[in-house]
Amino acid sequence: MQSKYTQPIKMIKMLMKFKQYLSLKIQHSIIKYENLMNTKFTKTYRMLKIFTDGTKIFSKDVAEYVRISGDIALNRSSNLTYREVMIYRKTPGDLIKMTPFILLTALPLAQYITLPLGFLFPKQLLCSHYWTPEQRIQFAREDHLKKLYYYRAVFRNLKKELYDIKDDSEKFDLCLTAFNKLTSGTHPTIKEIIQLESIFQNDQPFGLRSLPQKHLINLCKMHGLKFVCFKRRSLRSHIEFIRKLDQIWIKNAMSDSISIDELRAACFLRGLNAETLSSAEMREWLGLWMIVSKTITESNHSLLLHTPIFIAYNHASNWKMIH
Secondary structure, X not given: OOOOOHHHHHHHHHHHXXXXXXXXXXXXXXXXXHHHHHHHOHHHHHHHHXXXXXXXXXXXXXXXXXXXXXXXXXXXXXXXXXXXXXXXXXXXXXXXXXXXXXXXXXXXXXXXXXHXXXXXXXXXXXXXXHOOHHHHXXXXXXXXXXXXXXHHHHHHHHHHXXXXXXXXXXXXXXXXXXXXXXXXXXXXXXXXXXXXXXXXXXXXXXXXXXXXXXXXXHHHHHOOOOOOOOHHHHHHHHHHHHHHHHHHHHHOOHHHOOOHHHHHHXXXXXXXXXXXXXXXXXXXXXXXXXXXXXXXXXXXXXXXXHXXXXXXXXXXXXXXXXX
């Protein structure tokens, strides 16, 4: 005699087999459709894939940003990862940039105009989630080139303000030694840079509170900051963000575990063109940066703001971009 459960079990097995069959059929159809689109309509398929993949990553980062903001509001931000700090810093700007595009795309039939425009002008209309790996490097290079034109201006500002400390012969000689090396095409040693720390204290001539407006403007542009009224606040916020990343980097010994794309982004952020550098070269340079960063406190932020001058001004990868 058959159990009363036999028929339902058979039915469930049949449904599971049908579901598996249907799933395989759908997957096969999707693959076939994607292959057709990729073969017959390559540009259209590529455009749709970029927007689909970009939207998934962007949505995930926005959700992460909301979660991180909640953790910070509840004083639970002490264990943020390097990536989480980057998301928290970058996402507000991405949202501002993407909002007009998203609102326009939501209008009836507007996507037939906005999507091709976004594909043609990704840097102007879209955030980095929608860029290809090649575009990320290209746009980072373009932005870095704009910053490099202000390295010399900032160095000139430093040399001009050097004579404000001429009465202190020890400090004057330390600065003069470092500046002469930069002028001759080399860099001061890390020890020589750290010895300048006292001259970059807030109440000293090279301190953030003491820098004249022209110097602040050039320093903002050297770091790619928007031309704003509150220059000192913007510079302080920017360098505190980098210091936070540096602290996580040093604490977790990230140099050995980070991807080459993240290494490249870390170098660009701190003032070095990393387009053609090997991972070993990038790690070596970032190691120098981290040694200086470890000595920085809230009272001498200005030294880290000027560190791109001291360790990247004459670097071959930067030099060849502007000569």
